[in-house]
Amino acid sequence: MNDVPGADRRAERGPVLRKGVGIPASGWFDPRGRALGGFAFSLNRVTGLGLVFYLYLHLGVLSLLLGGERSWSDFLRLATSWAFLSLDILLIFGILYHGLNGIRVALVGSGLVADRQRALWWSLGVIGTIALIAATLHIYGSK
Amino acid sequence: MATIKTRPEGTRRRAPARAPRAGWSWIATTLTGIGLLILLTVHMVANHFVVASVGGLRSYRQILEYIANPAIFTIEAIFLLFVTVHAMLGLRGVLLDLDPSPRVQRWIDAGLVALGLLTLAYGYFLIGTLASRA
Numbered sequence: 001m002n003d004v005p006g007a008d009r010r011a012e013r014g015p016v017l018r019k020g021v022g023i024p025a026s027g028w029f030d031p032r033g034r035a036l037g038g039f040a041f042s043l044n045r046v047t048g049l050g051l052v053f054y055l056y057l058h059l060g061v062l063s064l065l066l067g068g069e070r071s072w073s074d075f076l077r078l079a080t081s082w083a084f085l086s087l088d089i090l091l092i093f094g095i096l097y098h099g100l101n102g103i104r105v106a107l108v109g110s111g112l113v114a115d116r117q118r119a120l121w122w123s124l125g126v127i128g129t130i131a132l133i134a135a136t137l138h139i140y141g142s143k
Numbered sequence: 144m145a146t147i148k149t150r151p152e153g154t155r156r157r158a159p160a161r162a163p164r165a166g167w168s169w170i171a172t173t174l175t176g177i178g179l180l181i182l183l184t185v186h187m188v189a190n191h192f193v194v195a196s197v198g199g200l201r202s203y204r205q206i207l208e209y210i211a212n213p214a215i216f217t218i219e220a221i222f223l224l225f226v227t228v229h230a231m232l233g234l235r236g237v238l239l240d241l242d243p244s245p246r247v248q249r250w251i252d253a254g255l256v257a258l259g260l261l262t263l264a265y266g267y268f269l270i271g272t273l274a275s276r277a
Contacts (some may be wrong), residue, residue: 052230069203102176
């Protein structure tokens with residue numbers, strides 16, 4: 001059965017086309033002129049790439065543990081500085097945005113709430129902001 | 144602004160058709176993502192939010208005791224698996240948006256499988272070594 005418009009052309013190579021107004025030819029990483037969905041997608045990818053980078057950074061940092069107690073204690077002195085703790089807040093922002101937007105994408109993409117993507121973005125954004133403020137207070141409060 | 148009614152009176156708004164899926168990779172990304180929501184929350188809270196130390200970071204001795212707990216070791220091992228699979232699928236999605244040829248796509252898939260296996264191997268070596276030191 002082949003009654004979906006354009007289904008016979010899906011296997012052809014070519015530019016990836018997406019719905020939406022004003023998507024720039026420069027690609028997903030250019031948020032200019034995008035609707036909310038395009039901006040959310042772009043930021044989701046930026047945070048995702050950042051988290052992949054952090055995964056390997058984290059493994060690298062944890063490798064210091066193989067060097068014994070002294071190398072870890074040296075790292076702890078650096079990791080508990082104000083500058084380092086501020087980077088932790090940036091990390092938590094990335095985790096919260098990527099995770100909460102992932103929930104939105106799963107709900108919309110699976111068709112469960114396909115017509116509420118804007119409301120989901122804003123409501124999950126409120127939850128994320130509250131969680132980020134709480135995490136910030138906890139991190140700086142533990143200093 | 145004037146509007147034109149297109150839906151017959153007394154009928155309910157119909158849910159729109161499902162958004163298109165990218166197939167198995169979308170499903171796998173979503174399932175690992177759901178798993179990560181739980182595992183990452185456990186990981187973050189257990190490591191950084193219930194520890195009474197500066198910056199929520201454990202001392203060397205605390206980390207060894209933590210990872211040597213069989214339940215924690217299992218959770219962290221599953222977390223590493225989920226996060227690696229999710230990361231590789233995400234990277235694959237970004238790279239495939241560049242519209243590579245089928246041949247390059249096969250190289251991308253093979254490269255990401257290799258990178259994922261290396262990541263898992265090193266991660267398990269790391270937590271296994273630390274657990275054995277406790």
